[in-house]
Amino acid sequence: MNRIVLCLALLSLSSASARAASEADLLPVDQAYPISIDAVRTDSVRIRWGIADGYYLYKHRTAIESDNPEVTLEPLQLPAGKPYRDEFFGDVETYRKELVTTVRFSAPDGTGHLLLRLQYQGCADIGICYPPQNKRLRIPLTTTDTDGMAVLGLDAADDSTLREQDAFRVEAIVGDAGSLLLKLTPAEGYYLYRDKIAFSTSQDAIAELGKAKLPEAVWYPDPEFGTVPVYFEPAEIVLPLQRKRTKAGTLQLTVNYQGCKENGICYPPMKKTLTLGLPAGSTVSDAGAVDTKAPAMLLQWLPALLLALLGGLILNLMPCVLPVLSFKAMALAKANTPGHARSHALWYTSGVMSSFAALGIGVLALRSAGQAMGWGFQLQQPIIVGGLALLMFGIGLMMSGLFNWGSGFAGMGQSLTEKSGPTGDFFTGVLAVVVASPCTAPFMGSALAFAFTAHWLLALSVFLALGLGLALPFLLIGFLPGLAGRLPKPGAWMDTLKHWLAYPMYLTAVWLAWVFGNQKGVDGLALLLLAATMLAAALWWFERQKLNPNLRAKAIVLALGVLAAASFGAALQQAQPGATISTQGKNYEAFSPQRLAELRAQGTPVFVDMTADWCITCKVNEKAVLHTDAFTQLLREAGTVYLVGDWTNQDPAISAYLDQYDTPGVPLYVVYPNGPGEGKKLPQLLTLDIMRDALVP
CATH class of the missing domain: 3.40.30.10 (Glutaredoxin)
Incomplete structure (x- = not known):
């Protein structure tokens, strides 16, 4: 049972790491699901997703919206998919090989373009899913033939065609010692191919170029290359630099690009070389490890560590963490020797630190793979929210005296509240991190912002500093006998306190159930409450059958547990009701x-x-x-x-x-x-x- 509970608490961390570790096995999403425009008419457009072998798209995760305020879309009619039992979404329909749908619309006369927002999500048969995709599609509505089909062909060059230096402007400035800011601006009616933009410099330059951060592009049915990402608007690009030399100097930057005139000619590949003056800055070693001795980096890293330590310390006062810390307060109050108190503190700290390390590695790995993960991301998963609600409810029932599992909590071999041993102390540290993730204490924002942009070694040190701050009060009590001596002595009052401390657990469960209801709707919330009721009945009967253990009593406990699990599974299958923020509220x-x-x-x-x-x-x-x-x-x-x-x-x-x-x-x-x-x-x-x-x- 202890493994089941521990897996529940760390489910989001382990699944995140597994997904990131297998990222190399996936095709790029645009190769797995290439988009093309099959036909355009005055009142409709046919859109096709190609689907690579071994991949599929979800029907219920596919949607198309208009980005033209003046254009109205008819309700989307998707073809029937293949029924599929999905581990995340339940009974769904999926598409393989291709998905073709016709989008019907009404637009005022003179509308030049149809702007659509495509939303879709798919998975690979190897068991890994892409994050939800959100792409803008620009479809020209130019002239039509006698059949009403829009003409997408290219015209010959005419006198209005601009010279390439006038059609496409390339500008760059130095952002700081470690980055460049570039702006590529196509003239009105012209566009640049996103995937044709590239940057290079000489091998002996004072800096190497990092991976450029390109803005969102619009997908366009180009006659030359098919439906591809392009820029009609200015593209502002951040280009990181890895300095080889600290002294100030000049950098020769070559920008490669290619573009076209809409419904006109396409230009051959172009390039422009810019000379930029770089100020003095810190270096990066050939191995890619940050030189932490560089003064500029120390000025950012050391304050981030301090802020993380303070933020972790303040997390102890957050309402989402206080219920779990009641375990440690009672355990330390019962510690009858200095060695016992130190053991409590060290094992609790190891649980906190290892969990923060796992959380940091998971988030950083997913962000490096292109997924936008942030602090508290696991609580965006209903299975985690609902599972934690049931876990907190079960802990509250134990502290209220409804049941006593073995000599303590959840069969861990030692009691978390009476004779807590290493396993229980470690688990309490893990649980403290899991419930702390939705809380953001003062000082944490700046520290985490640094962590999510810094080298991974420095970022990981920030997460560990957060963990140290969270564990610090108990470390001090465990290792300073003077502080430990100020704790009240064990006595009958602890049973009363234990019963009172059950109520913060219940309140935490109520809050998590409310979050679950916003994620899965009122039906999902009702099923979660049913699961909690079955769980309470199973735990009560489990305690009752200890007085007269027999096969029938154990069968009743098992049946109630199965009903609780089935109710929770049914709750997870409820459709997401949509965003909880309505179109308009009281003042927003x-x-x-x-x-x-x-x-x-x-x-x-x-x-x-x-x-x-x-x-x-x-x-x-x-x-x-x-x-x-x-x-x-x-x-x-x-x-x-x-x-x-x-x-x-x-x-x-x-x-x-x-x-x-x-x-x-x-x-x-x-x-x-x-x-x-x-x-x-x-x-x-x-x-x-x-x-x-x-x-x-």
């Missing part, structure tokens, strides 16, 4: 990149709030500030539009927005002025005075 609108861009173009001040149901800090800010009448009045006075993004479930658009502000998770609060200018990032803990200063000039 739902966030989307398009809506933000529209408001910014109009010069309207905007306040963006990225939140999640499992984020404790977010809910505190909403209750105290953001959902109050005083804040609503402040929004009216400032003429500010309030946009809310919900990250309870994985959302690529929100993940990309978080990355834009180097934020590892929610909450994130950003205020945009009434006019051009960058957004201002606000603290994670808000007050009405902070919001007034930010919104009112």
Whole structure:
């Protein structure tokens, strides 16, 4: 049983590492599911996904929306798929070989382009799934023949065709000693191929080029190469540098690119060489390990370690962690020798540190593989949320005295509350990390932002510093007899305390069940509550049958356990009800990149709030500030539009927005002025005075 409980607590960590370890076995997603446009008419477009052998697409994860405000799409009619029993989604339909669908639309006369947002997700037969895909598709609606088919062919060059230096501008500036900022701008009516953009420099240059960070492209049915990603708008690119020499000097950068005129000629491959002056900076060794002696890196790394240590220390005060720490408080109070207290502290710390290391490795591996994972990502999985709710409920029942499993908790061989041994101490550390993940303490944001962008060795050290901060109070009590001596002596009061400490467990279970309900709907919540009821009955009968053990009594316990597992499985199969943020609330609108861009173009001040149901800090800010009448009045006075993004479930658009502000998770609060200018990032803990200063000039 101890292995089952431990696996439940670490399920998200182990599954994340397994997916990242097998990334090399997958085709690139655009090769697994190439997109093409089969036909375009004045009122419809036929879209085809090719599906490679050994891969499939989910029907229920496929959707198409219009990005043209003036274009209306008819409800999407997808063909029937092949029935399939999926381990994550239950009974679904899938597509193999190809998926072809016709999108019907109505557009005003003179509409030049159809802009579609394609959403889809698929998996490989080897058992690995891609993250949800979100691509923009631009389809020209030009002239039509007598059959109504849109003409996508190329015309011959005419006098209006621009020279290549006028059609495509290439600019670059030095961002800092370790990066370049480039801007490739096609003229109106021209586009650049994303996959034809490349950068190079000479072997003896003072810096090597890292992997360029390209912005999102739009997919376009190009007559030359098929449906490919292109840029019609300026492409702003960050190009990291790995310095070979610390002294200032010049860098010769060659930019390769190719583009076309829409419905016109395509230019041959082009290149432009730029000479850039780089300031002095730190170096990277040939092996790729960061030179931590470099002053510039130390100035970022050492403060990040300190902030992580302080953030981990403050996590001990967070409401999501306090219930678990009640275990350790009772165990240390019972420690009758210094050696016993040190053992408690060391095994608990080893559980915390190993879990933070696993969490850090999992998140960093997934991010390096291109998936946007952040702090608390595992609570975006309903199986983790529901499993933790049942686990917390079961712990509460044990502390209330409903049952006593062996000599302690969950058959671990030692009691977590009475005679806790190494296994129990280690598990308590693991559980503390799992329930701490939705909490973001002060100082943690900056430390995690550094970790998610730094070299993996430095990043891992930040995660370990967080773990050390979380474990530090118990380490101090275990190794400083003076502190341990201040703890109350064991006595009858501990049984009463144990019963009282069950209630924080129940409250944590209620909160997790509420999050699960937002992920799986009211039907899913009802089934989870049914599973909790069956679990309570099974545990009660398990304790009762100890008085008269027999085969019938054990069969009843097994049957109740099976019913609990079946109810939980049924809850997981409930369809996701969609985002919990509605189109419009009391004082907010739902966030989307398009809506933000529209408001910014109009010069309207905007306040963006990225939140999640499992984020404790977010809910505190909403209750105290953001959902109050005083804040609503402040929004009216400032003429500010309030946009809310919900990250309870994985959302690529929100993940990309978080990355834009180097934020590892929610909450994130950003205020945009009434006019051009960058957004201002606000603290994670808000007050009405902070919001007034930010919104009112």
